Amino acid sequence: MAEKIKPPRIRISRRIKKNKVFKVKVKFDHPSFTGLAMADDTTEPVFNRAKPVTFIRNMLVYYGDELVSRLSLSSGIADDPLFTFKLKATKEAPVKVVFIDNFGKRWEASKEIKFKG
Amino acid sequence: MNKFSQPFVYSFFFVCLLCQPLWAGTVEEEFKIEGIISIASTKALQSELLRQLDIKIIDLNLKKTDSGWPILRVQYNSDLITKDKIETVIGEIEDPAGHKYKVHKGPLIANAALTDEENQAISILGDIAVAFRQVKNPTIDHENSIKRGEEMFVKNCAKCHGLNGNGYGVVAHGFTTWPRQLWVWNNADTSADGYLFWILENGKSDMPPWGLVLSEKERWDLINYIKTIKPPGDE
Numbered sequence: 001m002a003e004k005i006k007p008p009r010i011r012i013s014r015r016i017k018k019n020k021v022f023k024v025k026v027k028f029d030h031p032s033f034t035g036l037a038m039a040d041d042t043t044e045p046v047f048n049r050a051k052p053v054t055f056i057r058n059m060l061v062y063y064g065d066e067l068v069s070r071l072s073l074s075s076g077i078a079d080d081p082l083f084t085f086k087l088k089a090t091k092e093a094p095v096k097v098v099f100i101d102n103f104g105k106r107w108e109a110s111k112e113i114k115f116k117g
Numbered sequence: 118m119n120k121f122s123q124p125f126v127y128s129f130f131f132v133c134l135l136c137q138p139l140w141a142g143t144v145e146e147e148f149k150i151e152g153i154i155s156i157a158s159t160k161a162l163q164s165e166l167l168r169q170l171d172i173k174i175i176d177l178n179l180k181k182t183d184s185g186w187p188i189l190r191v192q193y194n195s196d197l198i199t200k201d202k203i204e205t206v207i208g209e210i211e212d213p214a215g216h217k218y219k220v221h222k223g224p225l226i227a228n229a230a231l232t233d234e235e236n237q238a239i240s241i242l243g244d245i246a247v248a249f250r251q252v253k254n255p256t257i258d259h260e261n262s263i264k265r266g267e268e269m270f271v272k273n274c275a276k277c278h279g280l281n282g283n284g285y286g287v288v289a290h291g292f293t294t295w296p297r298q299l300w301v302w303n304n305a306d307t308s309a310d311g312y313l314f315w316i317l318e319n320g321k322s323d324m325p326p327w328g329l330v331l332s333e334k335e336r337w338d339l340i341n342y343i344k345t346i347k348p349p350g351d352e
Contacts, residue, residue: 104229
């Protein structure tokens with residue numbers, strides 16, 4: 001995992017009304033690899049280690065100071081995943097998304113929620 | 118020893134004496150290799166190593182190694198080549214897809230210890246999503262509850278699970294996973310209540326979370342009915 005991983009990006013609708021549900025999209029360009037590969041097909045299929053296993057382990061969603069969701073992920077997740085979820089706009093506060101991978105490395109992104117209309 | 122074979126014997130010993138320092142420096146070394154992802158990459162690594170370095174590859178063991186990593190065993194003259202040189206060359210070789218190989222060092226970190234933030238999140242929201250809580254079936258009048266449950270089953274569940282709970286409802290073919298055959302819960306005891314209640318409440322796979330639609334009492338009615346669905350042949 002030599003390449004530098006950029007922080008995640010959040011996209012939120014510009015028109016958010018109080019007490020209405022809004023959609024949050026989070027894009028994170030992170031590799032996902034089980035670490036295994038099959039390099040010999042002459043005998044029975046046996047996988048050998050090919051690269052260190054790499055995946056996003058946890059995704060935490062904060063709305064203001066409150067932790068609203070935790071996604072427990074595995075190496076089955078796609079490379080560069082896009083997450084979409086909905087939140088109810090109860091307050092003007094930042095939405096923060098934290099990603100932690102299997103090495104314990106942490107990335108975060110946040111976006112301020114402001115009511116319009 | 119006749120006078121014809123004598124020069125051959127002497128020259129043989131002379132060659133042996135000359136080569137002695139070479140044999141003395143011959144060592145075997147093992148390298149754990151990262152980046153072997155296909156049959157082509159094993160061949161590319163070996164051929165490129167032999168092209169660049171004067172070494173002998175004993176074997177490249179892909180399977181049944183203690184660490185799980187493929188192990189490359191080579192023989193080389195330590196007076197001419199160093200271990201670091203071999204590692205550097207391995208690190209510079211690219212496989213046919215353009216990925217570089219690497220000599221693996223240190224333990225494999227598959228999953229590091231949870232961070233404080235993760236531990237805190239787990240303490241707030243629970244460890245796993247399917248943490249079935251202990252629930253107690255509050256139903257007293259089972260007969261009427263089963264009748265109500267049957268009505269709800271026909272209305273909400275039969276399209277996918279089938280009228281007799283066989284998992285072949287009219288829309289079931291559209292799912293990636295066939296709906297569950299519900300007769301497996303026939304006469305299930307109270308230990309299944311927590312699981313059934315959780316699945317009904319939160320959904321699973323293509324099944325929606327019925328907790329958003331049905332009240333708690335209605336869900337219990339449904340569970341009571343599901344437990345009465347008999348497998349084919351028992352009807």
